[in-house]
Amino acid sequence: MENRKRLTDMFGSMNNEFFTEKQKGIVKMLRCGELHRINILYGSVRSGKTWITLVVFALWVATLPKDKSFLMCAKTLTSLKRNCLDLLQDLIGEDNFKYSLSAKTGVLFGHKVYLEGANDARSESKIRGMTLQGAYVDEITLIERDFFTMLLSRLSEKDAKLFGSTNPDSPMHWLKKEYIDRENELDIYVEQFAIDDNTFLDEEYVKQIKNEYTGVFYNRFVLGEFAVAEGLVYDFGEDNIVDEIPSNGEYYISIDYGTMNPFSAGLWCVLGDKATRIKEYYYNGREKAAQRTDEDYCDAVEELAKGYNIRQVIVDPSAASFIAALRKRGFTIRKANNDVLDGIRRTAVYLKNGKIKIHRSCTDCIAEFGLYRWDEKASTDTVIKENDHAMDDVRYFVNTVLKNKQKKEYIN
Numbered sequence: 001m002e003n004r005k006r007l008t009d010m011f012g013s014m015n016n017e018f019f020t021e022k023q024k025g026i027v028k029m030l031r032c033g034e035l036h037r038i039n040i041l042y043g044s045v046r047s048g049k050t051w052i053t054l055v056v057f058a059l060w061v062a063t064l065p066k067d068k069s070f071l072m073c074a075k076t077l078t079s080l081k082r083n084c085l086d087l088l089q090d091l092i093g094e095d096n097f098k099y100s101l102s103a104k105t106g107v108l109f110g111h112k113v114y115l116e117g118a119n120d121a122r123s124e125s126k127i128r129g130m131t132l133q134g135a136y137v138d139e140i141t142l143i144e145r146d147f148f149t150m151l152l153s154r155l156s157e158k159d160a161k162l163f164g165s166t167n168p169d170s171p172m173h174w175l176k177k178e179y180i181d182r183e184n185e186l187d188i189y190v191e192q193f194a195i196d197d198n199t200f201l202d203e204e205y206v207k208q209i210k211n212e213y214t215g216v217f218y219n220r221f222v223l224g225e226f227a228v229a230e231g232l233v234y235d236f237g238e239d240n241i242v243d244e245i246p247s248n249g250e251y252y253i254s255i256d257y258g259t260m261n262p263f264s265a266g267l268w269c270v271l272g273d274k275a276t277r278i279k280e281y282y283y284n285g286r287e288k289a290a291q292r293t294d295e296d297y298c299d300a301v302e303e304l305a306k307g308y309n310i311r312q313v314i315v316d317p318s319a320a321s322f323i324a325a326l327r328k329r330g331f332t333i334r335k336a337n338n339d340v341l342d343g344i345r346r347t348a349v350y351l352k353n354g355k356i357k358i359h360r361s362c363t364d365c366i367a368e369f370g371l372y373r374w375d376e377k378a379s380t381d382t383v384i385k386e387n388d389h390a391m392d393d394v395r396y397f398v399n400t401v402l403k404n405k406q407k408k409e410y411i412n
Helices: 002-012 023-032 049-062 077-092 121-126 145-154 174-178 203-212 215-221 294-305 320-328 340-352 363-369 389-400
Strands: 038-043 069-074 097-100 105-108 111-117 134-138 161-166 188-193 250-256 263-271 274-283 310-315 333-335 356-359
Touching: 023 038, 023 049, 023 188, 038 049, 049 077, 049 105, 049 111, 049 134, 049 161, 069 077, 069 145, 077 097, 077 111, 077 134, 111 121, 121 145, 134 145, 145 174, 203 340, 215 340, 250 294, 250 389, 263 294, 263 363, 263 389, 274 294, 274 363, 274 389, 294 320, 310 320, 310 389, 320 333, 340 356, 340 389, 356 363, 363 389
Parallel strands: 038 161, 038 188, 069 111, 069 134, 134 161, 250 310, 274 356, 310 333
Antiparallel strands: 097 105, 105 111, 250 263, 263 274
């Protein structure tokens, strides 16, 4: 109860050092009883939107009768725990919030809270039939539209409310078109956050984050804007190319498998939290008018690996027969994390901050960096499926191996 009183006292005064000017908007609505049915804070990374939304949600829940039910959700239960549950527990104390991921339930100030992941269109069936007083949604732009629509229909108690925070996406995203842009039509509160709105952050820290993002990712994750993905996917140039090969490190191979489509493999040297693509193998069966077998490609991978102690080979998880053939050759296989947009975003950051370098001899990879483009006709973030095979194997490596070498990330 001490934590609850401390937080309540914090929210009782608007002229204090605890909140940024942007955060004071939703704080004032909580204090004055003016919260809307839908309350969404969107914007940049590290702007303070998530923790203020969580705490306002928690303190609103604390004012309600104990017989009401609530839901907290994210794309996955893992991301819900990482982004929200542990943070909320730190903010208000374990006495006020306990949860069990295995049971998918929690207790918040004595109220039952259901916990759910919403990672595909079928997820809406998980909440069908619920009667809820309130809900918190993390990273709404990653949630399926059908789930969000179903969730709103489940908020059927008197004065039920939804709270959520998110990074922006495309201006064509359903959240932007159907909710944010209809602020004057719906019972909804919307606030945009940029990283500069968080005046508690160290200036050097903010400068570092700004320097790490380019293009559409800068607009979204620094300025906090819904922005169109257009033009080249990556800001790649001479600064990303090296002529020297590191003398030591850990060695990995990343592979995008293709039969008639191009087959691309890159040999990486990892030193600390940085990596250099030092060699590659690239074969276009359609261009050569000659298809190669799994055994042919295994021979090529063995040649690429010659002289190096390969820790792991990262492979497109759909290439089942090829993975089996590689294992017979004695390679340790790791199936690639194939989250396209997350991988692209992370690769863009690592290129910008110098975590990835490409040796000049990797001509096919370098060529694709100059050709890999966003599909500007698509309604969602989509890359054109051309000139993307080396790009895919680079993304597999970054999102499966290199991200785990980083001490800090400013991705979410």
